[in-house]
Amino acid sequence: MxxxxxxxxxxxxxxxxxxxxxxxxxxxxxxxxxxxxxxxxxxxxxxxxxxxxxxxxxxxxxxxxxxxxxxxxxxxxxxxxxxxxxxxxxxxxxxxxxxxxxxxxxxxxxxxxxxxxxxxxxxxxxxxxxxxxxxxxxxxxxxxxxxxxxxxxxxxxxxxxITPKIRSATLSAVLFTLAMAIFETFIVDVADFLDDKLYGQNGGLTVMSAIVVACLAFTVSAIGLGRRVATARVNYQQSTGKTKASQTTMLIAIAAITVVVVPMITGKITQELFANIGIFLLLALGLNIVVGLAGILDLGYVAFFAVGGYTTAVLTSPNRGPDWPSWVPTLPWWGALLVTIAISGLVGLFIGAPVIRMRGDYLAIVTLGFGEIIRILFLSDWLNGYFNGAQGITNVPPADFGIIQVKGTDPRSVFYLVLVFAAISIYVSWRLERSRVGRAWMAIREDESVAEAMGVNTVNMKLMAFVVGAILASFSGAVFAAKVGSIFPTSFLILVSIIILVVVIVGGMGNIIGVIVGSIVLIGVLGGPKQPGLLAEFSQYKLLIYGALLIWMMLRRPEGLVPNVRRSRELHQEEFLQDAWLRGEIDDDANTEEVDS
Amino acid sequence: MTTAMRGSGAGRTNVDRFLTVIKVVLIGVIVIGLLAFIAQQISPGNGFAKWTHDGEAASRLTGAQFKGLVVSGLSQGAMYGLIALGYSMVYGVLGFINFAHGEVFMVGAFTGFIMANKFDDAGWWDGAIFIPAVLITILTCTLVAMATAVIMERVAYRPLRGSPRIIPLITSIGVSFFIQNAVILLFGAGAKSYPSNPDWLQDARTLGVGSFHIVSLKGTQIVVILVAAASMYGLWHFVERTKTGKAMRAVAEDKEIASLMGINVNRTIVTTFAVGGAMAGIAGILWGLLFRSVIATTGFLPGIKAFTAAVVGGVGNLGGAMAGGVSLGAAEALAPLTLLEPLGVNGVSQLRDAVAFTLLILVLLVKPTGLFGERLSAEDRA
Incomplete structure (x- = not known):
């Protein structure tokens, strides 16, 4: 038709x-x-x-x-x-x-x-x-x-x-001007010389510079630069084989050079921001495997972050609780990291095993319960001799790599360390997604019973998702411990789990690029649970905005900003089937069956 | 249940063995804890007690202390039960956990605070005039909580009907987050204290026959238990004896067939939310009267625990929800002192929440259908 x-x-x-x-x-x-x-x-x-x-x-x-x-x-x-x-x-x-x-x-x-x-x-x-x-x-x-x-x-x-061309030009003028104003701290941090030219004395664009910026954005958009970018994107998406491979390599190289070079020229505030984005990106990448790929809604994800942080702190800090037996060694940071990975993997198994057979919504609440139990235990008087209760473990030494020391006062070093882990996590997620395991996860996400009938060992696969997610979170915990230099139970509230969930969902469940975009946009602009973002003024309001964003995304665009093709088809199955039916690709009888399911 | 089928079909895997170990350990802790508690009650200086308490004799729990724990557990459990009803009903009808239900409870408690404060300013929160004032407050709380639940359904859940199950669940997390923070921004982040109750309500009373005292109760605790029982009876009557209740049960059983029978499914679902919200609102004001303090995050933990109560009693089962609530409240109040303390755990009162969550895990492992069995719709059973 x-x-x-x-x-x-x-x-x-x-x-x-x-x-x-x-x-x-x-x-x-x-x-x-x-x-x-x-x-x-x-x-x-x-x-x-x-x-x-x-x-x-x-x-x-x-x-x-x-x-x-x-x-x-x-x-x-x-x-x-x-x-x-x-x-x-x-x-x-x-x-x-x-x-x-x-x-x-x-x-x-x-x-x-x-x-x-x-x-x-x-x-x-x-x-x-x-x-x-x-x-x-x-x-x-x-x-x-x-x-x-x-x-x-x-x-x-x-x-x-108005015509689409003028509309997009107007919109980009308005949005670009606002962005220039909103990201003032960042822009000044990167390019100091712009400060006097664009911005007034107590911050804010001057009227003159606002007009200039808007006109500039309008002209640039009107002469079609935006459209050229869009065409390039479509070309890239449609290209195949060798061309695509080489283009991908080039894009990755450009991105890599940018993230390596930019922190070198920026000031401390931006570096700190990048370090925070990186820490939450690591968490989001891990949760993306659990929620995005395997479809397991884990609301207690912060537990693994906590375990990672606490294990590292216990193994490196001289101020750990007095009750530890003497055979528990004090290790350098990288040594502690290996133990941390092992322990988080075990905790992942331990938390995963009881919950994976439960129905999806029960699982969500039980994982949330585990998240709380772990925080309560770290906080309790009972284990005070090990984890110091509310006082937390202080004096976690910087991660020492001989040439550089990674510590909180030098956010650039933290960022580079996070970058290494992020690269590892992205590579692991990317390879896993395209492997037999990743396909099994996606099959489980779409329909567990069918996946099982097709011979997927659902129990092992879901456990594996839990363990991989736990290990990725423990990277983040270990870096966090070295960065902050102390570990408190209040850093691991359920709130953290939910913010990471929002990051994954807004970015696009099951899509690595989406998760990266989500972390940069949300953690970078609004900020993490305790870390300020570019809009530091938003600190009071950011949780409200996170909540509203979560509802809005679920209602309007459950597949996220950068959707995973397969996932968005699952979410819009009915519309997808209807479109196919309108195009005459599905005959009537088959359609009724599928729409019902 | 699918769990049973898989267990028998696939043979025992390592995961099964691991789960058996967890079950054995948890039940073992309960049994040993109870035995140690009994031994400690009989002789505080027994060998085990000395070993777990670093060589000192354990302290015995007096009868009055024990009764006090039971009563406070029961009155708190009654509120969990009231909140759990809302979870249970929504789960029965729509098949998803309304994570934000705890916030409806919080909104109820907050409305109660505002009303009580205004009445107190007018001098109505004392003496005989307290009774009409508190009745008006309860009514307002119920209505506001009802409205919150209905708006929530209309805005956030109705458009998602028919989407994959995980979607409304995530949305409800967002709703919960949003309401919590909206209340913080609108009314301030600090704890709000209810005005003090009149003395005749606050004072402890001794129930007993002649000179034989059975138990001593605070007036508020009596009110909480009575109101909870009355609401529970009202709800039971509504669901089992009225036409709307019948429609509700029909929709819970099978939406499509119910609509073919001429039932307005949408309106029934709204009714379910409204009734659940009303129960949460009543629980909210009771909470306020009992603990006399409310904060924007008040709803979160009781919400999760009420869900636990619903699971313990069997989701979709109204009597079960109430029984689950009461047993959860009692377990939470008693377990730290009667199970953990005899085992030498110190600072046990901090572990209350952990006890509640462990109970949830244990119930889901041992009897996933809850103590009184689930009543789920046709789609859920499939």
Missing amino acids: TAEQVDEVTRGPFDFDIRGSMRRGLLLGLGLVFISLAGLPIGLDTRILIKPVLSLGYLSLIWLPFISGWASGTETVLDGVATTKRGARDLVRGGLVGLIGGACLSLLVLLMNWFDLRDPLVNWAPPLSAILQFDRSIAFGVLVWPLLSAVLSCAGAGLHI
Whole structure:
């Protein structure tokens, strides 16, 4: 069946689902009110993006009407059904959504002046009022928000009207300018000379430089550089055999040189950031094997990180608990690493064996329980003589490799050490994924019973996933111990497991590139459980954002930013089969069977 | 069950042997611990006690202490049971663990705090007027928790119906994370203290016949146990005796056939979430009355433990959930002092949570269907 060409229909500017749009507007309003009361505008206001026009606090509010406006104009395009001609109608609809959303915020401004609800709501206070009123009168705040929101929402909806070329150019101009402003610390760290030229005195782009940057991005996008990159990507994906192999080698070489060279020219902050990204990348690569490839939802993954960290600390630190028998030696770091690997592997077996026969959701809770048990044991008075309880094990010596010492005060050395382990982990994951074992894991992920029927030893394979995951996590734990120089039970909360899970899921379950992208984007920008990212101001809000991101990804794009082809087919099986059916590739009777399953 | 089939079909593997060892060790610890406890009660200075306690005699647990542990275990267990009902019902109907159910409980406890605080400011949290005030508070908590559960279903779970099972589970982790941190940002991260209960509620009372004291209970503990029992009865009546309850059971059994019988599956699922949420809300305010403190992370551990309770009692089985909750509460309160302490473990009260999780593992290893058997839908049994 081929798509019939149907003409566009022209409809009047008010001919749309008004009630639906009003509901959307109310949702937008709820979102705005929630963001305000959660304190994002106050907490982020100190970070200036474009001086003196825009701060991160205001950005946390105004992005929402823009996106809502864009979303209000999105229409499902169906084969054979006439699409509506874009035009004034979209603008009116976007404006309505924005107007209602902004009105909700105005209402909040009024309510905040009439009532005092500070008792339960901590942010119901003058600072928030001041921000919502732009430091002016109440009337100003009440009038400006609906207007501003409507304009932004109109602009968002307007993106549907302009031609794709201009749209992408505009978007890249806006996004690039924002990125330049948001990543100020990083950019200044890498290229110091830009500091005076681009940024104002207390941070933030100056208006002039913002305009210059935006124009630059607009022109670059308009002359088609973006499209050329996209074409190159498609070419690479479609190439086969020798060409592809050589292109892959080249890409890997470029990436390798970049990651090796960049930390040499950057300052300490960036190096620290890279080291943190690396530590979490190691964890995410390990969890990717367990969750992404074998489909086992392990929520206690932090247990292996903890075991790795504690084993290394016990074997290297002079301050380990007093109860250790004298035959437990004090080793140099690399010696301890070997023991750590062995012990984590054993712990992986020990935790894996009881849980692998359980149903998927039981398994999740039980692994979570193991994660907590291990943390509680490290914390307890019972084993105080071994692990020092809440005081933790301090004085973990740096990892000494003769030429360089890897320690926390020299984040660059940590980064290079992590890089070595990351390279090993990536290579191992990559080889495993394409091996018999990897195929067995994927078979188990898709359907365990079928995999078993096909002769896969599911028990051994799942155990193996656990052990490999545990060993990769223990690398991270060992590096973490050397980096921080001390190990506390509070570094190993369940939170860590969940953040790593978000990294893997947002990046793309089962895809190594995806996991790398996920770690860089999430840990780099938002930060780890305790480690700040580029947006250090986000530290209070990052867990909320992680939660929201997890829900949003699961609802909209469960396959992640960089999807694994096979995994995304599993997740969208129904749509995939429907498409195939529409194209006439599946006949009716076979289809009903498969859709049911 | 598939486990049984695999066990018989594939022969004993190393994993099976390892699991047997774990089971034997865990049960052995329980038996030896109990024996040591009994020996220690009879003679605190016996050889084993001296050996485990570095040469000193163990301390005996008095009858009053023991009863106190049982009562606090039971009242806490009653709350676990109430939360567990929500897990159990949702698992029965939708077949996935609603990880965020613990947060519904927390929202209930938080609403209770806000209401109680406002009533206290108005001088209503004392004397005779306390009773209508607390009833209004319980009602509000129930409604707010219900609304939270329903919105959760609408926003996060309904769009995912029919996707692979792991997806709604991961989503519910996200929901849990989101609610927790939203509450921290909206209401502040510190612990919130409930106003003090009126004396007549807080005071300990002795139950007994004549001069024979059976047990001494705090007023709040009596309230908790009574309210939990009443809610449990109400729920049982709702599920077993009303038309909506019948629809719920039908949907749990088989969604497709239920819809063919003219049952509105969507509405039934929403009802399930609402009822589960209501139970969690009641548990929340009871928690507040009993411990008089709530923090945004309050929901996490009780949530996980309530799930444990649901598994212990048999998922999908409402009576089982309540019984599981009570036994988990009792085990958690008693086991550290009666099993671990006699074995010479020090700082046992820190290990409560570990005891609960170990119990979960043990039950899943020994009897995965729980004490009273699972009631799962047709799809789950397959």
